[in-house]
Amino acid sequence: MHSASGVVATPELGIGTFQHWYENRHDYAREWKERTGRKIVGAFCTYVPEEIVYAGGMITVRVLGGHEPQDVTEPHIFGMYCPFCRDCLAQGLKGRYDYFDGIVLAHSCLHFRQTYDSWRLHIGAGFDYYLPMPNQVQSPHARTYYRGELAKFKAFMEEQLGRELSDADLDRGIAVINENRRLLRQIYEYRKRPNPPVTGLECMYMAITAQFVDKSEHNQALRAAIAEIEAGRDVGRGGTIRLMTVGSENDDPDFLNMAESLGATIVIDDQCAGSRSFWNELVPQADRLQAIADRYCDRPACPTKDYPERTRFPHVLGLARDWGAQGAIVIQQKFCDPHEGDIKPLREYLENTGVPTVFLEFDATNPIGPFRIRVEAFLETLRNEDLFGDDDDGLF
Amino acid sequence: MPEETKEFWRWSEKVWRDESIDWRGSRAITAGIDVGSVSSQAVILADGRLYAYHSTRTGSNSPDSARKALNGAMAGADMSQEDIRYVVGTGYGRVNVPFANRAITEIACHARGANYMVGPSVKTILDMGGQDCKVIRCDEKGKVQNFIMNDKCAAGTGRGMEVIADALGVPIEDIGRRSFEIDEEPPPVSNVCTVFAKSEATGLLKAGWSVNRVLASYCAAMAERVSSLIERMSVEPDFFITGGIAKNEGVVRRIERIIGIEAVRLPADTVLDPQIAGALGAALFAHALLKKEQKASAQA
Numbered sequence: 001m002h003s004a005s006g007v008v009a010t011p012e013l014g015i016g017t018f019q020h021w022y023e024n025r026h027d028y029a030r031e032w033k034e035r036t037g038r039k040i041v042g043a044f045c046t047y048v049p050e051e052i053v054y055a056g057g058m059i060t061v062r063v064l065g066g067h068e069p070q071d072v073t074e075p076h077i078f079g080m081y082c083p084f085c086r087d088c089l090a091q092g093l094k095g096r097y098d099y100f101d102g103i104v105l106a107h108s109c110l111h112f113r114q115t116y117d118s119w120r121l122h123i124g125a126g127f128d129y130y131l132p133m134p135n136q137v138q139s140p141h142a143r144t145y146y147r148g149e150l151a152k153f154k155a156f157m158e159e160q161l162g163r164e165l166s167d168a169d170l171d172r173g174i175a176v177i178n179e180n181r182r183l184l185r186q187i188y189e190y191r192k193r194p195n196p197p198v199t200g201l202e203c204m205y206m207a208i209t210a211q212f213v214d215k216s217e218h219n220q221a222l223r224a225a226i227a228e229i230e231a232g233r234d235v236g237r238g239g240t241i242r243l244m245t246v247g248s249e250n251d252d253p254d255f256l257n258m259a260e261s262l263g264a265t266i267v268i269d270d271q272c273a274g275s276r277s278f279w280n281e282l283v284p285q286a287d288r289l290q291a292i293a294d295r296y297c298d299r300p301a302c303p304t305k306d307y308p309e310r311t312r313f314p315h316v317l318g319l320a321r322d323w324g325a326q327g328a329i330v331i332q333q334k335f336c337d338p339h340e341g342d343i344k345p346l347r348e349y350l351e352n353t354g355v356p357t358v359f360l361e362f363d364a365t366n367p368i369g370p371f372r373i374r375v376e377a378f379l380e381t382l383r384n385e386d387l388f389g390d391d392d393d394g395l396f
Numbered sequence: 397m398p399e400e401t402k403e404f405w406r407w408s409e410k411v412w413r414d415e416s417i418d419w420r421g422s423r424a425i426t427a428g429i430d431v432g433s434v435s436s437q438a439v440i441l442a443d444g445r446l447y448a449y450h451s452t453r454t455g456s457n458s459p460d461s462a463r464k465a466l467n468g469a470m471a472g473a474d475m476s477q478e479d480i481r482y483v484v485g486t487g488y489g490r491v492n493v494p495f496a497n498r499a500i501t502e503i504a505c506h507a508r509g510a511n512y513m514v515g516p517s518v519k520t521i522l523d524m525g526g527q528d529c530k531v532i533r534c535d536e537k538g539k540v541q542n543f544i545m546n547d548k549c550a551a552g553t554g555r556g557m558e559v560i561a562d563a564l565g566v567p568i569e570d571i572g573r574r575s576f577e578i579d580e581e582p583p584p585v586s587n588v589c590t591v592f593a594k595s596e597a598t599g600l601l602k603a604g605w606s607v608n609r610v611l612a613s614y615c616a617a618m619a620e621r622v623s624s625l626i627e628r629m630s631v632e633p634d635f636f637i638t639g640g641i642a643k644n645e646g647v648v649r650r651i652e653r654i655i656g657i658e659a660v661r662l663p664a665d666t667v668l669d670p671q672i673a674g675a676l677g678a679a680l681f682a683h684a685l686l687k688k689e690q691k692a693s694a695q696a
Binding site for chain 2: 369370376380381388391393395396
């Protein structure tokens with residue numbers, strides 16, 4: 001389905017669209033720019049306030065890795081920084097995101113800040129902005145502080161645009177992005193069914209593409225996906241083991257495909273490539289910037305922002321229970337310190353409340369064979385199939 | 397004439413058959429095939445009783461290694477593949493056993509095999525394989541309750557021991573014994589990485605260490621690495637070790653020292669071999685699954 005220009009044509013809107021966007025994300029972005037004449041802002045992590053960017057007629061494209069071996073980052077970022085940060089920087093150094101008009105980092109972890117700093121130094125991309133999103137979102141001062149920082153960011157974006165962003169602009173941005181969150185939640189609700197009408201891999205494609213596709217177009221595709229599901233979609237997932245994924249960034253289709261090929265379905269997640277980024281809607285207020293600040297402080301926390309209280313643990317358990325997860329795959333990007341600090345207590349917490357876990361350490365490319373043994377053995381323990389028989393059954 | 401290259405890493409391949417059993421009189425011949433990264437085993441059961449097994453080196457092709465292991469176990473018994481009614485494949489090549497009815501992970505199979513070898517008292521199993529290491533907790537039937545595996549590298553596993561055997565020119569089966577022929581226990585080598593341990597070991601030789609002292613140091617490092625994995629799982633006796641390294645007393649006794657628990661040893665006159673635990677478990681599952689199939693078809 002290649003066009004004369006070599007770009008793979010977009011299939012009819014529906015569940016298949018998201019995989020197409022995922023696999024052709026740079027083609028999509030370039031085509032979008034050409035078609036709309038608007039600008040693209042590279043977003044570092046999922047705390048960038050998209051509402052403000054969208055209000056200015058731009059879109060955010062989250063910087064993601066390429067899941068391929070690379071040899072370009074060694075001089076620019078520490079070897080013991082997480083493979084996701086290194087992979088993302090590699091994509092920049094290789095020119096894959098050469099269509100960015102600017103980049104924004106909303107602070108999360110120091111590893112990713114290094115990716116951003118190195119990007120500014122060695123790649124460059126029009127404007128750049130470091131937004132000091134507070135890590136201690138539980139502090140009573142966090143929301144006021146972040147509102148102030150958002151005002152500065154808004155002023156910066158207005159400078160780039162050469163015009164002011166009105167409340168009406170912000171409302172438009174908020175409406176489209178909130179609708180996206182609502183539609184994704186609706187898709188996730190379908191996964192509660194005993195026979196989920198979408199696979200975990202399909203949902204990963206839906207959630208991750210929301211992080212780089214124009215939200216108004218993404219919303220159209222989500223509505224088409226919902227229509228497809230409502231028409232009675234059956235992907236044969238009834239009777240499979242229901243799993244959840246929890247942990248660091250994970251948008252590895254090969255891994256999800258492998259796990260779901262073993263008689264399991266990923267029915268829910270707590271990951272930034274999935275639910276964590278879109279879970280809570282913005283609650284409108286007269287002070288739009290305060291509403292945005294509150295939304296990002298209230299969202300399900302990344303472990304970098306989850307102290308002194310670990311609010312994430314009951315949230316994860318609630319998801320497991322509501323979606324009927326029989327077990328959890330706990331994922332950590334190698335060297336991801338914030339997640340590593342959570343792994344042991346989180347696994348204990350889940351296991352003590354009846355959710356068995358298996359732990360996997362992710363890299364930029366993952367060894368599918370060794371991971372398959374771990375997942376398959378985990379499923380065997382969950383499945384409770386009688387493989388032992390009865391010695392006194394009178395048979396041989 | 398070129399000097400013959402001795403392969404110090406090469407462990408003895410093994411074939412065993414119970415000559416007292418006439419398999420033709422059995423109602424159900426079942427088999428388990430464990431295609432591991434370094435070795436492959438086939439175990440044949442006759443009506444659920446251990447009849448024959450073969451342990452051999454894994455080649456570059458998993459289906460061929462599976463066939464080779466099974467042919468070795470059948471050799472001399474006038475048995476053909478068609479006589480086997482149910483086959484379970486296990487090991488990293490489990491999905492590439494072309495004639496298997498079913499694939500089950502080696503984690504489940506080692507627990508089942510250990511339960512057969514030791515009995516219902518076994519609760520913790522350490523499988524020290526060619527390129528990975530697993531600690532498995534199971535119930536009195538041999539059903540897996542929990543497990544943990546080593547990281548993705550082959551440090552501190554069978555392949556690492558083979559490399560050291562070659563590097564030091566010591567037959568692999570002598571390493572355990574020789575690692576105790578020392579005056580004083582040395583500190584463990586710093587590197588258990590298969591590549592770095594080899595260069596560290598040769599460096600120690602150059603620094604004047606005896607071969608036995610280097611062996612002791614390497615066995616101690618391997619035991620330390622594996623013990624940290626065991627301790628993450630919390631060991632409940634009886635504790636049993638399967639896989640090729642189970643036969644290396646130099647590692648086994650040092651693990652026991654670190655964790656403070658003695659591993660169960662099979663009787664000296666046993667025909668069982670801890671290296672066949674995975675294939676044995678697979679064969680036992682094959683036996684149970686065949687019965688299940690038979691019952692289901694009788695009810696239908």
